[in-house]
Amino acid sequence: MDNQGFDSELRTYYNDVKTQIKNEHSEYIKKHPELREILNDFLSTVMLEKPQDVYEYAQQYFSYFNIEKDKILLKPIIISGPSGAGKGTLINMIVQQHSDKFQKSISYTSRKPQRGETHGVEYYFVSREEFEKEIAKNSFLEFCVYQGEYYGTHKGKLESIIQSCKIAILEIDVQGAKKVHKEHPEWNYLFLNAPSLEELEKRMKARGSQLTELQIDERLKIAIKEIDESKKLGFYQNLVNDDLEECVEQFIKIQKTKYNDIKW
């Protein structure tokens, strides 16, 4: 390439950056002799076995490093259900009572925190720009726009729950769950409902945040649609939240049958 057009100051700058990166890299390699070992071993076995599909071979070869002795990675649970069914209440109760087994997956959102909300508790509150950067990096398992704001499940955050050997619980609406199911049909999907539409309406009205009659009507219409669609999808296990204590018990009973390789 002809470098003559380069401004000399810019060239010096680039050279400095290049040297700096080179130094950083060699320092890192010096600190991690295992890197050379791993790569040498990998190349040697590739030369030895000469696989047809090197990508597939590499995937299998390196998956060995994920296996920690006795470490059991548990499938997440996706909970959907109409507004007012008690998803949030149920999840909080489960996580409080069984903190050794379950952990709530906290979503990212671009909306501003409301009074009393804390970053990392209700949501990870990020700016719209940060959220969009993460979308570009394909960091979300699923995301949606609700009332003009982004909401999504960050793969990295979810992975760290899975790696801690806990069952991650994700609250995701039916549309989001549909997307996740396409990628992970083996995960567990639970549809929580109130015992009746009347009870659903009662709970919506009883909630702190005052909803207008119109908003409640709107939510009930969406609820009917969601209940209908959940039945058609066929991958949900149904759970009715009538008495909360009983619902928690029922939830645990279901999970005992699904996760029988852990101590209950």
Ligand SMILES: Nc1ncnc2c1ncn2[C@@H]1O[C@H](COP(=O)(O)OP(=O)(O)OP(=O)(O)O)[C@@H](O)[C@H]1O
């Ligand atoms: N078993 C129950 N019996 C009576 N009330 C309940 C029960 N479970 C939850 N509730 C109440 O119903 C209301 C809605 O609960 P919650 O906010 O957990 O619902 P949600 O499904 O998470 O709704 P949204 O999707 O709108 O956030 C709350 O006031 C909660 O205290």
